[in-house]
Amino acid sequence: MTAPILRARSLGKRYRKRWALADCTLDVPAGRIVGLVGPNGAGKSTLLKLASGMLAPTVGAIEVCGGTPGAGPAQLAKVGFVAQDTPTYPALTVADHLTLGARLNRAGWDTTLAEDRIRRLGLDPAATAGSLSGGQRAQLALTLGIAKRPDLLILDEPVAALDPLARREFLQDLTESVAEHETSVVLSSHLVSDVERVCDHVIVLTDSRVQVAGEIEELQAAHHRLTRPGAVTAPPDLPADCHIVTFERTDQQTTVLVRGDAAARTTSWSINRPSLEDIVLAYMRTGSRTAAPTPRPAALETSR
Template sequence: MESLHATHLGKRYGRRAALTDVTLTVPAGRIVGLVGPNGAGKSTFLQLVCGLLSPTTGALRVLGAPPAADAKHLARVGFVAQDAPVYPTLSVADHLRLGARLNPRWDPDLAERRIAAIGVEPGRKAGRLSGGQRAQLALALAVAKRPELLILDEPAAALDPLARVEFLDHLRDSVTELAASAVLSSHLLSDVERVCDHLIVLADGRVRLAGDVRDLLRDGPHASLEELVLGSLR
């Protein structure tokens, strides 16, 4: 089964084209690194995948259906935004209770294990957590939905190096446990190298490169992921 399939996908904001003629397929079970310079169209693509935006042209299928096709389809997709949105006045435990009420596939044991793994007291207010802890809480809430696809838009952008590594390791472990797929947007190639096995490079709203990292490195002249990405942008 395919996680994502886009055919001549395009999105315009007035006269400005954010995405143009994006055609790609992502097999299920991959952790996808979505990379490209600022303004490449990464966030627009992820918002289309989540159903927050509608395409101007072309078609997109997510887990075999149009994005956000219905409530059941929404439950199959987890989303973590760049600012790790949590409610500062609610405790960690309050967030877990809210997640249980809002998500029909909620797994309380998984949620509690993820919170215990990051060492956060359930009674602490989210507003008193560090940036890394808030990001980990947002990830735990998304994972406990037991989604088939996780979408992450620069979730570790503001984290220090240690917190970033811990976040990425939890992401990889969660995807493995769920047997899910994930799309991780990041401006750091080190993030992609650590956890991703599939790559999409966007620039100027177009796909410059897409495929499994191992195949791309094997079939091309580049010796590293950095060379591969930079070569696709020239």
């Protein structure tokens, strides 16, 4: 079995009295595009900065690409990071950015890949980054991340400020580039539609805690939406191995989102498969609303 590209055990990060991330235990599969979804302030950027080595944990442990994030040049070379503001230097040209990328990433920089990609995107090497559109700057930043040839590419909401067309083009180009170069990706977004378009694995983070994580197809297969007309006072009687995620009712209809295969055998309710958005929003609604307790440190388990 391939080792996870990212492993976290009881990981937590505290800023003064506030926990930005708490009790995070994760195995992120290698060779996939993994979506990290949650509302603003959920802790997504904190988790990604811990994974890139820009932050150190308060408690717990994290392993990325088989080592400690940020621990020396060899480890840094394995991880690419594109921040939410798709950082570029307004006064530098596109060609200057590629030169800078090459100098900062001497070990693995792929000049041919970077130049070919810029040419294919139609970016003028002599144009300054300040003269580019938001979508073009995002593509330039992505080029710098990919040309580093990292094992793991971390993207922290790179398309948040783009219009729908530019966002779609960016995600399509990301998918093609990752498939071509066999890079693992963690893509943070608060837009479920973007995750559903390009990802095959999802992590839902709410109120500093991981609510659910897994393969998208498996999560959809494991959840069922049960409905009945009218305001039903109690959820259906389900087997012990079923978990009720949400129970909602109006005067017109009662809806229950259930995790567990046995839910499909309930006969007195209408049953259908929820969309990924249904599942994500349900876990976001049921996230903890209380202050996170202090997580206990834990050692990383040995890969099997």
